[in-house]
Amino acid sequence: MSLLIEIENEIGFPIKRIESTDKTLSPYDETFSFKLFQKYYRKENELQALIEKTTRLLFVLEKEPNKDTRLIAYCFSLLGNMHYILKDFNKSIGCFMKSLSYNREDLTNWIELMFALRAHGNFMEFEGIIFNLEKIYSLWLQDPAKELKKEKIYELISNAR
Amino acid sequence: MNILPKSLIGPYKPKNFGKEYCEIKGSSQYPMFIAAALGIKPVFDDWIDVKKYHAYIEMCKKYGLFAEPDAVFSKTEAKKDKVIGGENIATTCHAAKRFSENPEDGEVHVFVSKSRESLLEAKKFGWYPVIINRRSLNKPYVDNAFFGKSLGYPECCIDFFRKYNNWHIYSNPYETFKNTLGSKSHYCNNFLMDKNYFYIHHLPCSYSCKKTIELAKKIEVAIKEVEPDFVEKANELLKKPLLIFREQNFILFDGIASGNRISYTYSQYINNPSRQEETIGFYDLIEQGNNLSLEGDKLIIRNNNSIIKIIEKKPFWFILDFDQNEPVN
Numbered sequence: 001m002s003l004l005i006e007i008e009n010e011i012g013f014p015i016k017r018i019e020s021t022d023k024t025l026s027p028y029d030e031t032f033s034f035k036l037f038q039k040y041y042r043k044e045n046e047l048q049a050l051i052e053k054t055t056r057l058l059f060v061l062e063k064e065p066n067k068d069t070r071l072i073a074y075c076f077s078l079l080g081n082m083h084y085i086l087k088d089f090n091k092s093i094g095c096f097m098k099s100l101s102y103n104r105e106d107l108t109n110w111i112e113l114m115f116a117l118r119a120h121g122n123f124m125e126f127e128g129i130i131f132n133l134e135k136i137y138s139l140w141l142q143d144p145a146k147e148l149k150k151e152k153i154y155e156l157i158s159n160a161r
Numbered sequence: 162m163n164i165l166p167k168s169l170i171g172p173y174k175p176k177n178f179g180k181e182y183c184e185i186k187g188s189s190q191y192p193m194f195i196a197a198a199l200g201i202k203p204v205f206d207d208w209i210d211v212k213k214y215h216a217y218i219e220m221c222k223k224y225g226l227f228a229e230p231d232a233v234f235s236k237t238e239a240k241k242d243k244v245i246g247g248e249n250i251a252t253t254c255h256a257a258k259r260f261s262e263n264p265e266d267g268e269v270h271v272f273v274s275k276s277r278e279s280l281l282e283a284k285k286f287g288w289y290p291v292i293i294n295r296r297s298l299n300k301p302y303v304d305n306a307f308f309g310k311s312l313g314y315p316e317c318c319i320d321f322f323r324k325y326n327n328w329h330i331y332s333n334p335y336e337t338f339k340n341t342l343g344s345k346s347h348y349c350n351n352f353l354m355d356k357n358y359f360y361i362h363h364l365p366c367s368y369s370c371k372k373t374i375e376l377a378k379k380i381e382v383a384i385k386e387v388e389p390d391f392v393e394k395a396n397e398l399l400k401k402p403l404l405i406f407r408e409q410n411f412i413l414f415d416g417i418a419s420g421n422r423i424s425y426t427y428s429q430y431i432n433n434p435s436r437q438e439e440t441i442g443f444y445d446l447i448e449q450g451n452n453l454s455l456e457g458d459k460l461i462i463r464n465n466n467s468i469i470k471i472i473e474k475k476p477f478w479f480i481l482d483f484d485q486n487e488p489v490n
Contacts, residue, residue, distance in 0.1 A: 013290040023366055027246035030299060041323060085303050115301050119285045127232075131293060 003057045004071075010050060015074045019106040022134040023151065028108045031148035032081040040085055047082055054079045073103030078113060089120040101147040103139050107133070113153075135160040169413055169429045170398060172359050180385035181220045189359045192395070198224040199383045202311045204283040205362065208234060208268040221273060228279045232257040233350045235267030237292055246290065246297040248329075254435035257291035269400045283311040284441050306452055313400035314363040314373030322364055328436075332407050333364050335477035341367040347399040347483035352411055356431065358395040360384075364408070367482070374381060406441060406452070409433035418482035422454040446470045455480060 008014055018029040040047040054075060062073050080095030095115035103109065110133060116125035130137055136156050145152055165334065172186040182194045186209060193277075196202035208374045209217045211233055221228045235256040240247075258264045272287060274280040286308035287360070288300045309319040324338040345368035353359040360377035385392045400426075402418035405411045410432050416425025430444040443462070458470040 021384075024244055026246070028298070030302070032302070033301045037306070037323065041303060041306060063477060072421055081301070087307075111298055112301070115288070115304070118288065119282065119301075119304070119307075121285060123284070125259070130298070131259055133296065 003053065003060070007050070007057060010053075011078075012039065015078055017022055017069070017074060017077075017108070019103075020108050021105060022107060022137045024107070026109055032078050033084075033112075036078075036081050036085055044086060046156070047086060051079065051082050051086075054082065069102045073109065075100045075107065076102065077106075077109060080116065084116060084119065088117075089116050091096060092116040093120060097148045097150075097153075100140065107137050108138075110137055125153065125157065128160070129153075132157070132160035164455050169401070169415055169427065170353060170356050170358060171359050173391055173394065175388055176390055180222065182395060185209070185220055189355050190441050191357060191379065192359055193390070194211075194273070194379045195384050195387065197273055197275065201379055201383050203279045204272055204275065206270060206272050206283065206287055206310055206312075208270055211264055211267055211269055213267050215434035217271070224271050225275055228273045229281050229284050230260045231270040231272065231287065232283060232291065233260050233264045233267040233269050234291060235264065240365065242423070244292050244295055244297050246299065247292075247369050255291050257293050260293055279311060279391070283308065288312040301342075311362070313365075313376070314375065315370065317372055317450065318366045318370060319384040320361050321366035326364065334405050334408055334411075335479060337365055337367055338405075338479050338481065341369050343348075343369050345369060345481065345483050346374050347396065348374040348381070350403075350414070350481075350483055352403055352405070352409075352431075352481075353398060358391075358398045360395065360399075368483070385395075402483075405479050405481055406475070407433070407436075407439055407477070410436070410441070412444070412447060416452075418480055421456060421480065422452060423480060423482075424452040426451065443470060443472055 012096065013031055013035050017031055021030045024142045049100065058072065058075050061075060065155045075142050076099035080099065081090040081094060084090070093116045096109055096116055098134065100109045100113065101115070112131060113154065114129035126150075137158055139156050140148070142157070143152070157159070173183070173191055173399070175183055175188075175191070179191060179194055179198065183191055186207065190205065190207055193202060193205040204428075206412065214230070216377040218228055230483070234257055237256040238253070254328045258267060259270055265302050270289070272280050272283045274283070286304040286305070290297045290299050306323060309322065321340070322333070325331045325333050348360060349365045349370055351359065351361050351364055354362045361373055365373040381392055398413075402414045402416060402423050403411050413421050413429045413431065414425040415427040416423055417420045423466070428447060430441070430447075432440045446462050446469050450462045450469045452465070454461045455459060455474060455478065458474050460474045460478065462469045462472070
């Protein structure tokens with residue numbers, strides 16, 4: 001876990017964030033997006049090094065026998081935000097999907113995913129989510145699939161309409 | 162007492178260039194339309210009545226421009242404090258609908274450019290926090306930088322925006338003012354953006370920003386070629402003194418600033434319809450007077466030498482006087 005502490009020290013904020021649900025009445029927690037932008041905008045090399053560290057941490061966390069799924073979800077979300085700043089939206093989308101696979105309860109993951117889809121040029125998918133956010137959130141909470149795949153996103157968007 | 166023009170910044174009626182644009186949309190974004198049509202500005206974004214959308218697209222074609230629709234903004238009765246994330250709404254207190262659902266009313270948010278590629282790049286990052294199902298969602302913060310780049314804003318101003326465009330902590334114009342050294346150029350006057358007469362549509366990093374002046378001059382020269390009367394009027398208005406309360410919340414004066422004082426014959430108050438809570442409650446007193454001054458923590462409104470009212474001044478209020486005297490706060 002020393003790597004986790006190292007990353008937190010470097011980014012300057014805790015990886016655990018305040019989760020939102022469809023019932024939460026306050027805005028979603030934008031710490032990852034805001035603070036990474038403030039600290040790493042136009043600092044590609046530093047960000048790349050941080051991405052490598054976070055990827056290493058996730059490799060370890062995912063192999064643990066008693067996985068801390070919430071922590072893994074936060075780390076994937078953090079990593080997704082890092083890739084986003086580097087404009088690597090494909091990787092960003094992959095990370096947010098992983099985050100949603102590990103933690104379905106945090107609505108923030110859906111918000112991050114839909115904006116990454118838009119940034120990738122998937123405008124229809126973005127609209128499909130943002131105009132049906134609460135419905136999609138609740139459908140995914142109940143869905144039996146173990147992992148969120150692209151096909152599942154299309155299915156959820158279609159069922160939410 | 163103000164007896165002269167009803168509005169200092171009324172609409173502009175083109176004589177030569179872009180008449181069709183103003184007939185469809187009005188002149189609020191006219192200079193950005195010209196700048197895009199002449200290929201100086203890579204992309205600009207606009208809001209068009211859904212009923213006029215097809216006419217707008219046809220008009221764009223005539224000028225060699227592509228347009229790409231985003232969401233449709235419509236008026237909402239929703240109170241910001243009842244909207245989740247409502248406190249983050251700075252300029253766009255509207256509900257949104259899908260364009261593809263062919264709504265009968267509202268305004269389509271469109272991106273306009275001579276290049277289809279630039280257009281789509283801008284659209285990726287050009288979402289605004291509008292209200293959907295009682296929720297308003299901010300886009301990722303870095304999108305502001307990506308969007309600014311795609312609209313052709315100077316990198317120094319994008320970076321300044323990154324630091325200071327936080328309505329909860331800063332007044333961006335006041336930070337810009339503090340960051341300004343030397344004479345303030347009217348080319349860096351962004352206060353009239355969306356109000357017919359302006360050259361820049363971004364928040365400059367200083368009121369003497371070289372990159373901004375360069376960009377604004379380029380636009381001025383291009384507009385002068387096709388619509389000289391516009392430039393004359395714009396330059397006149399952009400040099401008028403201002404009393405700034407916040408972004409999109411200021412008074413434009415027909416008058417003269419000198420040091421900490423403005424003497425005026427007429428004024429026009431502009432406030433932000435999306436942030437009604439910031440509207441000042443004493444503009445009628447300013448209308449009754451003919452001069453005002455900022456003295457320490459006071460705003461003093463006078464008619465000649467007689468004081469009409471002394472107001473507690475907020476630290477970030479300031480007078481801005483382009484191309485003439487140093488602004489004061």
